[in-house]
Amino acid sequence: MSNKKLYKETFDKITMSEEAFERIRSLEGENKKNRENYFKYAGIVVAAMAAIFISSNTISYAGTGEPLVDMKEYVEKISIFINGKKADESDVKRYVDENGTEHIEMQVAEGDQKGEVHITTDMDSLEKNNLSVETNIDEKGNTNIEISDFPWKVEKKEGKVYLNVKDGKKILDITKDIEDGKAEGKVQVDGKLYKYCVEDFGEEQSIEVKVIE
Amino acid sequence: MEQSEYIRVVNTYGNTVYRIAFSYCRNASNSEDIVQNVYIKLFQTKTEFTDEEHMRKWLIRVAANEAKNLCTSFWKRKMVPLEDSHENLLLWSEKEECSKLYNAVMGLPDKYRVVTYLYYYEDYAVKEIAEILKLRETTVQTQLMRAREKLKMKLKEDWKDE
Numbered sequence: 001m002s003n004k005k006l007y008k009e010t011f012d013k014i015t016m017s018e019e020a021f022e023r024i025r026s027l028e029g030e031n032k033k034n035r036e037n038y039f040k041y042a043g044i045v046v047a048a049m050a051a052i053f054i055s056s057n058t059i060s061y062a063g064t065g066e067p068l069v070d071m072k073e074y075v076e077k078i079s080i081f082i083n084g085k086k087a088d089e090s091d092v093k094r095y096v097d098e099n100g101t102e103h104i105e106m107q108v109a110e111g112d113q114k115g116e117v118h119i120t121t122d123m124d125s126l127e128k129n130n131l132s133v134e135t136n137i138d139e140k141g142n143t144n145i146e147i148s149d150f151p152w153k154v155e156k157k158e159g160k161v162y163l164n165v166k167d168g169k170k171i172l173d174i175t176k177d178i179e180d181g182k183a184e185g186k187v188q189v190d191g192k193l194y195k196y197c198v199e200d201f202g203e204e205q206s207i208e209v210k211v212i213e
Numbered sequence: 214m215e216q217s218e219y220i221r222v223v224n225t226y227g228n229t230v231y232r233i234a235f236s237y238c239r240n241a242s243n244s245e246d247i248v249q250n251v252y253i254k255l256f257q258t259k260t261e262f263t264d265e266e267h268m269r270k271w272l273i274r275v276a277a278n279e280a281k282n283l284c285t286s287f288w289k290r291k292m293v294p295l296e297d298s299h300e301n302l303l304l305w306s307e308k309e310e311c312s313k314l315y316n317a318v319m320g321l322p323d324k325y326r327v328v329t330y331l332y333y334y335e336d337y338a339v340k341e342i343a344e345i346l347k348l349r350e351t352t353v354q355t356q357l358m359r360a361r362e363k364l365k366m367k368l369k370e371d372w373k374d375e
Contacts, residue, residue: 001310003373007333010311010318016231020245024252025223096257098271 154198154205163198163207165189174198186212214256223252226269230276232334236326237280239319247279254279273335274345277327284323310371317367325360328353 001009079086153164155171161183163172169189177183183198192211199206214222227248234247254275262268318326331337331345339357343350364372 003375004333004336006310006314006371007318007329009308010314011232011330011334013311014232014235015228016245016248017241020231020248021223021227023245024227024249025220027249027252027256094257095259096254098258098260 152196152207152209154200154207161200163196165194165196219252219255222255222268222272226272229269229335230272232330233273233276233327234280234284236330237277237323238284243284244280247276247283250279250283251276270341270345273331274347277346280327313368313371314364317364317372320367321360321363325356325363328356329360329364332357 151166155162155164160173160175161178163174163183165172165187166189170187172185172187174183174185177185178198178200181200183200184196186193186195188194195210195212197208230248230251231244234244234251235241238244238247251272255272258271260271262271318329321329327346328342331342332339337345339350339353342348343353346353361372361375365374
């Protein structure tokens with residue numbers, strides 16, 4: 001028997017249960033149970049990843065969202081907080097792209113701050129630059145996305161370059177690492193292991209941070 | 214998408230999506246969750262499928278992405294029991310060759326399992342697999358080659374030289 005024939009014969013036996021098929025066929029209907037399950041699962045994903053992209057006056061953040069079932073329902077359940085204050089949201093757009101990645105885009109305003117939030121389920125998302133995003137699911141199942149000033153900073157003093165981690169919880173000397181314009185490494189803080197990447201563009205620096213574990 | 218068309222797509226590709234998910238996760242419950250996610254995304258996508266094959270490849274790619282997100286994350290590795298991955302195996306005990314191959318494939322590293330599945334089961338060429346998984350052709354070739362070597366080592370005469 002050829003390898004392909006043996007492989008096909010073997011994996012023909014891996015089939016989804018009829019129960020699961022039925023559940024998926026009924027997804028098009030209003031199956032509340034499915035929606036609740038997705039939301040719980042999504043909460044985990046949301047909490048695991050966050051990313052931010054900021055440029056000039058425009059705020060755009062990328063974090064993670066939950067699978068989309070009923071757009072209106074879930075839009076109502078997502079709240080954005082900027083530095084502890086709930087932001088006004090408008091022009092909410094949600095879609096799935098060619099690669100199956102989910103996106104939520106919206107305009108937000110909090111006081112004088114106005115911007116554009118972009119949340120994505122892309123696993124490669126990173127925290128970046130001057131803001132930080134944290135997401136949590138409250139006891140009612142609402143998703144709260146909290147955005148605040150990014151607590152990682154690059155500081156240059158007396159010819160040395162330091163990475164200030166989380167408002168001074170750790171100060172790393174990255175002078176040598178960043179000589180070629182880029183410093184990468186890992187740091188443990190607040191019980192989490194972070195991977196960072198700092199790029200030096202002269203007057204500006206880019207900081208990317210990802211929670212590893 | 215019309216309901217009848219949706220049901221047809223579920224019936225036609227449900228098991229394909231499931232096997233992709235299973236190739237990563239090796240357990241039924243997570244794989245079923247992934248299939249659900251993929252079909253929800255099918256509702257949401259604005260992709261205009263040019264033909265049946267376009268849709269099939271889209272489903273496979275999204276399934277692979279979903280499975281990687283769910284089943285290869287550090288968190289999930291710690292949280293998901295794998296014992297139900299072997300439940301099906303009991304059904305196959307009548308054919309030793311199949312049981313051996315199943316165990317050998319499931320013992321491969323994550324990334325090799327999906328590549329071998331697409332090549333040996335779905336009959337995709339290396340170039341197509343590279344396109345679907347967004348990998349370089351040489352990467353797919355290397356993964357296939359290493360997977361074959363491992364399968365040969367484990368299965369010996371039950372795995373033919375290629």
